[in-house]
Amino acid sequence: MDMEKLVSLCKRRGFIFPSSEIYGGINGFWDYGPLGVELKNNIKQAWWQDMVRNPPPGPDGEEVTMVGLDCSIIMNPKVWEASGHVGGFADPMVDCKKCKGRFRADKVYVRIYAPDPASVLQAMVATAVPFTCEAESLEEAEQLLQAKFEKRVKKKAVSRDLLPTATFKLSEVSPALKSVPWPCPKEECADSTMTEPRQFNLMFKTYVGAIEDPSSIAYLRPETAQGIFVNFKNVLDSSRVKLPFGIAQIGKAFRNEINPRNYTFRSREFEQMEIEFFCHPAESMKWYRYWRDVRKAWYTRLGIKSDKLRPREQGKEELAHYSIGTTDIEYLFPFSDEPQELEGVAHRGCYDLSQHQKFSGRDMGYFDDVAWERDKSSRGMNSFKEWLKTNPPPTEIERYQFIPHVVEPSAGADRFTLAVLCEAYAEDEIGGEKRTVMRFHPRLAPIKAAVLPLVNKDGMPEKAQALYRELKQEWNVYYDDGGAVGRRYRRQDEAGTPFCITIDGQTSQDGTVTLRNRDDCVQVRIPLAAVAEELRKRLKG
Ligand code: ATP
Numbered sequence: 001m002d003m004e005k006l007v008s009l010c011k012r013r014g015f016i017f018p019s020s021e022i023y024g025g026i027n028g029f030w031d032y033g034p035l036g037v038e039l040k041n042n043i044k045q046a047w048w049q050d051m052v053r054n055p056p057p058g059p060d061g062e063e064v065t066m067v068g069l070d071c072s073i074i075m076n077p078k079v080w081e082a083s084g085h086v087g088g089f090a091d092p093m094v095d096c097k098k099c100k101g102r103f104r105a106d107k108v109y110v111r112i113y114a115p116d117p118a119s120v121l122q123a124m125v126a127t128a129v130p131f132t133c134e135a136e137s138l139e140e141a142e143q144l145l146q147a148k149f150e151k152r153v154k155k156k157a158v159s160r161d162l163l164p165t166a167t168f169k170l171s172e173v174s175p176a177l178k179s180v181p182w183p184c185p186k187e188e189c190a191d192s193t194m195t196e197p198r199q200f201n202l203m204f205k206t207y208v209g210a211i212e213d214p215s216s217i218a219y220l221r222p223e224t225a226q227g228i229f230v231n232f233k234n235v236l237d238s239s240r241v242k243l244p245f246g247i248a249q250i251g252k253a254f255r256n257e258i259n260p261r262n263y264t265f266r267s268r269e270f271e272q273m274e275i276e277f278f279c280h281p282a283e284s285m286k287w288y289r290y291w292r293d294v295r296k297a298w299y300t301r302l303g304i305k306s307d308k309l310r311p312r313e314q315g316k317e318e319l320a321h322y323s324i325g326t327t328d329i330e331y332l333f334p335f336s337d338e339p340q341e342l343e344g345v346a347h348r349g350c351y352d353l354s355q356h357q358k359f360s361g362r363d364m365g366y367f368d369d370v371a372w373e374r375d376k377s378s379r380g381m382n383s384f385k386e387w388l389k390t391n392p393p394p395t396e397i398e399r400y401q402f403i404p405h406v407v408e409p410s411a412g413a414d415r416f417t418l419a420v421l422c423e424a425y426a427e428d429e430i431g432g433e434k435r436t437v438m439r440f441h442p443r444l445a446p447i448k449a450a451v452l453p454l455v456n457k458d459g460m461p462e463k464a465q466a467l468y469r470e471l472k473q474e475w476n477v478y479y480d481d482g483g484a485v486g487r488r489y490r491r492q493d494e495a496g497t498p499f500c501i502t503i504d505g506q507t508s509q510d511g512t513v514t515l516r517n518r519d520d521c522v523q524v525r526i527p528l529a530a531v532a533e534e535l536r537k538r539l540k541g
Helices: 003-013 034-053 078-083 117-122 138-154 225-230 232-239 281-301 351-360 369-375 384-388 413-424 460-471 485-495 505-510 528-539
Strands: 016-018 030-032 065-069 090-095 102-104 108-114 129-134 198-201 205-207 217-219 245-254 269-279 309-313 325-331 340-349 405-412 425-430 433-438 449-453 477-479 499-503 512-517 523-527
Touching: 003 016, 003 413, 003 425, 003 485, 030 034, 034 065, 034 245, 034 269, 034 281, 034 413, 065 232, 078 225, 078 351, 108 117, 108 138, 129 138, 225 232, 225 245, 225 269, 225 351, 225 405, 269 281, 269 413, 281 309, 281 325, 281 340, 281 405, 325 413, 340 351, 340 413, 351 405, 405 413, 413 425, 433 485, 449 460, 449 485, 460 477, 460 499, 460 505, 460 528, 485 499, 499 528, 505 512, 512 528, 523 528
Parallel strands: 065 245, 449 477, 449 499
Antiparallel strands: 016 030, 090 102, 090 198, 108 129, 205 217, 245 269, 269 405, 309 325, 325 340, 340 405, 425 433, 499 512, 512 523
């Protein structure tokens, strides 16, 4: 599928617009149009319904307890010190000295061409020519670098006899090659050089209150997760939940990404759908596997084909220092040869709650009274406090009193919306006529049904209007009486509307209408009075 075609359809039909477009836009920010906002809302609602209100049964068939939260975007800056974002939420980046372009060092790939590549890897030699490019994968980089080399050969700027070294990410070159004058990856300023990689904090900074001084600095949250951790005790104390349970939140997050790219995939403002699932350390691996499987199955259920969906267990070297295991659920977007992250499911141990306990001085521990009540008689004790006085070993105490472990399925609402758009886009031919059709899962489709009077006379508009008014009480439906009916069907196909209901001449004779199915264009006649019930059945999907 051609990304350009999708981007153009999204603009033309009102799914996605560049933000503040009349002023030339702003890099890394996007707006959702009338169809886009319905699609994204349906995605968020499906997530809330399926993960918070009605999650699948737990690993042992038990009910899973989930509650929701909606936290503020700006929080006390100490939150970000505790979470490690102030000190460490940084990508290494390089600047071009001439065009001032800024690139992520882990997205810039480098390779040297020389008569003897082996000697270059020990030290830069005079006959060596460095090349760079920006790419998402090694494979893409190797193609781009070779193309750049061929171009320079054609211009007679370098000799065809030179041979390439292996290809490296700029962030991973050996110390001997650190001081190589790496050229800018942009073709137009290839002769300029770049700075060494430097750290760059991705958090957006602002000031709270009237005075702009260091004491009033605050940050726009770079993730929704921390709002959940800092409210862990509030939720425990207010909602009578018991471990294991999860807290979910959907909300905006902001990251000053060095290089926003690939449409909405990497934006500077985006929405996350995050769960922090709290459990006893001894049960955490079980819950990690549960969430990894539940989350993958959710994408499949909503129409993402399994051959494009890949859960990928991160290697030891990729894991954050506190993480016991992380699985990225990846999707093969059309803009890349390799699947890209839709969601990370991370086993975060007790890192986050321990950090907040340390930085806030508040106790983030949990006392499992159910387990204690179960065991106390076998321990010959009535009170936990009395039992502690007998100096039981710490491993025994931790059965009842501990800092919970956390499993975090963290998804991007915009990334999934983009995956749904990519997956839905299709071109086919119906009766010799080409059409573009968005094959959305019925639950996600922005418009569920269109109501069309065949012509604007003979009592048809009145019947169609009455049906439209009935259906819109339950769903987002669309009324269209403009132009030939075939054209109206095409418009709905492009919007991804699963069903079209047409009121025609026969309606006034026998009280039936046609119901057209988007995917195969098959039409059936059903009683007008049964339309709502039929839609209810079919939309369940
Ligand atoms: P990446 O490696 O792609 O930068 P990440 O590993 O930093 O992503 P997380 O911090 O795990 O991402 O964030 C969880 C989810 O939030 C991601 O899986 C993704 O869906 C979404 N997300 C993160 N950064 C962005 C962004 N810049 N634009 C859109 N969505 C994002």
